[in-house]
Each structure stands twice: as C-alpha cells, then as structure tokens.
Amino acid sequence: MTKNTPSLMARYGADTAFMTFVAALMAFLYIPIWVLIAFSFNDSRSLTWPLSGFTLDWYRKLAENTDLQAAIGNSFYVASLATLLTLCVGVPAAMVLHRFDFPGKSVFRRLILLPITLPGIVTGISMLNMFRLMGFQLSLETVVLGHATALLGVVVTQVYARLQRLPKSLQEAAYDLGATPWRSFVDVTLPNIRSAIVGAGLLSFVLSFDEIPVTFFLTGRDNTLPMYIYSTMRRGVTPEINAVGTIIVLLSLLLIVVAVIATRERRK
C-alpha cells in the first residue's frame, strides 16, 4: 500500500495536469466564439465588458442589410460551385493517379498538389493575368474557377490517400464476380471512398467560403462575405458582424451534423 502511494500520487498529479491542459486548450479554441455569440445579443454598440443588456436588434439590422445578404448569397454560390467543380475534377484525377502507372506520374501528382502550397496571392495574381489575357470578364464565376483550382489539391490528396488504403483485391473481386469496371466502381470503390469525398468536399466548401486573397483578385463587382466583412472593418467591428458570425457558427454545426450522418457506417 505505502509502496504504491507515491506512484498513485504521481499519477493523480499527471492526470490533473493533463485535464488542465485539455481545459486550457478548449478555452483557447472556444472562448472567442462564445464572446462573439454573447456580443451579438448585447444591446450596446461598443464591444466592452460587461454586457449591458439583451437585444435582437443586430439580427433585425441584419435582416434589413441587403448588401450583407447579397454577400452571404454570393459566398454560398461561390463555395458550392467551387466545391462541385473541384470534386468533379479531383475525384477522377485521384482515380487516374491510383489506377495507372505512367511516366512522370509523381511529377503530375506534385503539380496537382502545388496550388495548395502556393500562397493565395500568387494564385490570385496569376489567374487574374490569365483571365485578362483571355479576355474574361471578372465575375463570381472567375472566383469559382480560382477557388476550384486552389482546392483541387485538397480533394486529390484526400481521395488518393483513401484509394491507396483500399486493397486492390476488392475491385478485382468485383470483376471476378461479374461486375464491369463501371459497376465495380459504383458498387465497391465508391462506397469505400465516400467518406473521403464528403470530407474533402466539406473542407473545400469551408476553405472557399472564407477565402480572401484569390477572391480579392478575381472578383468583379460582387462581394463575398469575408470581403464584405473586411471592407466594413474599416469602420470597426459592429455587433451586426457578430450576428453574422453567430449564424455562420450555427450553420457550421449543422454542416458537421450532416457530414457525420453522411459518412456514418451503415449498421444493421
């Protein structure tokens, strides 16, 4: 008993230290968000402690601010299309990388990954130059193209990694049991990489949603949400922005729930 006491004490101490660390980490991650939510309901214009009273005024103002609403709409439009486009190009690209061996394959793979490692400013300027050269009118669609390019690497990396973990024999077994290549893809490969595709899609959506540098160079007259917030910041943070932030937090939570449901293993 007495022999064990010091080690028990040490373990208790270690546990406490660990729990404290976890608590501190959680506080670091989530206190700013709680502050944001709290101030979105505060009835004072100045962002100072203590909170003075409860109001829904900022949400009401939000409902009247057509510029802001347009920006939110634009952001959804851009993020959705960019995600769709990057998935449509990225998933087949990952499959090609996985299935075929060809000269220069590793170079090809690195080239696909390059855009995520490049700073957004470089991608933005280079695409701006290209669009100018080709005579494109800058618009939300050019932003979509820019985002899809920058995000392609995310999708290819995730899907490719999953494909590599999938035993080759699964697809062969499907062929063996009479499935054509297309059918074996739909019946066997796709269900096994679905969660990687959903995950990559969600990540792409979120990254595109709050992207500023590429958007800055490629958008025409339309603003996306982060651009709008950035422009209003010159007049300081308004509680209205906090309200927008709170709504986005709620939407993100919803998105996470959807993602969990979509990727959950089907059980009987």
Place this chain on the structure above:
Amino acid sequence: MAAIIELENLSKHYSPTIIGVDDVSLTVEDGEFVTLLGPSGCGKSTLLRMIGGFEAPTHGSIRLAGKDVTWDPPYKREVNMVFQDYALFPHMSVGENVGYGLKTLRLSKGEIATRVKDALSLVGLYDKVNQRPQQLSGGQRQRIALARAIVRRPKVLLLDEPLSALDAKLREQMQIELKHLHEKVGITFIMVTHDQTEALVMSDRVVVMESGRIAQEGRPQDLYDHPASPYVANFIGTTNFLPGTSGATQGRLTHVEAPGTTLRAELDAAPPPGREITIGFRPEKVRVLAETESAENTLSGRVAEVIYYGLGLRVAVELEGGARVFADSLLPDRLAQSVLPQIGQSMRLAVAPHNVFVFEGRVAP
C-alpha cells in the same frame, strides 16, 4: 473426363529480363483438384491470375471448356477466385457479399436469396448472413470467401494461397474441409500454395513450378517417390543429398560411389558409368542399424545433433566422408521407453536400394 482448362505455351514477360511465367502448357481435367506449388516468385500466382483474367499473357493462349478466353476480362469468364486476403466487401453484409455475384447475373431476388442460403449453409455459416465480414474470425471469413466464389457455380474455382492467413491448427482443419467441399460441389479447383503439405493433402495432381516453368507434375505420391530433380525432391519433403559418381549397372541395380561408401540404387533408367551424379534419399526412409546388424547400403558416422519433434526423432549424422545426413525415426512409445542417441556416438544407417534417388549432375541445392 474432358479438359476444362487448357494452357498453351503461356508466358508472362514483364520485361525481357523479368519473366513471371515461361512457356507453360498445362491441361486440367473437369472436376480435378490441381495445385500449383512453388516458392514465392516462381510464377504460380501469376499463372493463376492469368487464368482468372487479372493479368494478360505476353504469349500463348488459355481455353476454358474449349473456348478461347485469353483476352476476356475477368467479368466475362466463368471462373471465380478466392483471394489470399479474401477481399470481402467491408460495406456489405455477409449475405450481400455472397449474393453480389448473383446480382450481376441479374437473377431474381428470390433466386438470389435461395442460392445465398444454400452456399452459406454449405460452409456452415448461414447464421452469420446479416453480420459484417469485420465481425467474423479469420476462418469464418475464409469460408464466406469460398461461399461467395462457388455460389455462381463457376466452371473452375481458383484459390490463391487460401489458407495462408490462418493459424496452423485451423489450416489443418480447413485442408480437409476444402477437400470435402471439392468432392461435394464437383467444381474444378486450381489452388496456389507454397506449402507442400497442403499440396500433398488436398490435390489430385500437383504442379511444381520453378522460375516460371513447370518443374514436374503428377500425383502427390508420384512426386514424392519419383522426384524428377533435386529441386522437386527438396521442395516436396526433405531429402539428403550426397555428391557421387555412377558405376556399373547389374540388372536394375546401379552402383553409385558416395564419399566414403558405395551404394546400390534401384533405377528405371541408369546413367552411364563414370558420370557425376547427385544421390538423394529421404530421412524417413533411412533405418538406424543395431550394433551387430548388417544390411545393404550402409552409411556410418557420428551423431552430430538430435532433434525431438514429438512425433519422432531426427538425428543428424556426420558421415565418415564428411557429409551430414538426417535420419528420422518415429517414437511409437513414450520417449522414456526409448534410448536416445547420444551426441558423438557412432551410428550406422541403411537405406534400401529402391529408396535411393539418382540425379544427373552435381546440383545439390
């Protein structure tokens, strides 16, 4: 019996220097259990995968029930494969796995359900129909993979090292089960293995492969008792090898010179006298002589090592000529009732002339 699989001069060259399968011709009869046996890299798996349609040959042709299928994709061949890692679909239940091959045949739901039930009952796992493969043990997965492959009633069932992932006890049990399954369903089985016991226990015919070619084929007992080369003699069972020189032949008996002794071998075809040869005999065909006993073909030496393996004893004897040979003896009684040979003691061995192999050349492996 009709030929179900005919391989004609089949080759797979990955590059001019890397050769997987080299000019193999083989005919498999309908209903046979044939095993392709060899060490890893001998081309046995490549051969099987070519029959399955997963690899294209560089030369030669494959006929299935008389029809040329050399260039048919796997999904058009009436053969099914049991994969080494079973390759069960993790996102489907056991029943869906087994039924998948029937779904692609566009059978009705009722028909699929009946045949899935039959196949699963055959391997004794119908109660697991709604479980996931991940929830089953290795042996159970193996059976599911078997059920999934035979449910389509293929003309030939291909088995790629089907038992290699199981532990020793289960493997022994599955060897017998597979053999019984083969008898029950009457489908032709072609199995690949590197395990000689598996090959001997289960097959009607064994094809021993060596660097992409067929080294020898035949019934298990023929291969064991009449190996065509030291390679086969050493791959199937254990063989003692001695370098030797051939001598005179009298009738069916040929004199062969071994280091320190002369042996007589009973051979169907004797080499001409004076040739360099390799003499071989199996450890279990060697008899340990009592002190005063005399016999034909004796070898004497000293005990170098005694290995006890439960079933019997293996004694390594250092011969007077310098070579080392094994002699096996069974222990019909408990060890306490026997006298164990002591290391260093002298020992005389005898091997009957009809148990001596003679191979041309000095190619002791």
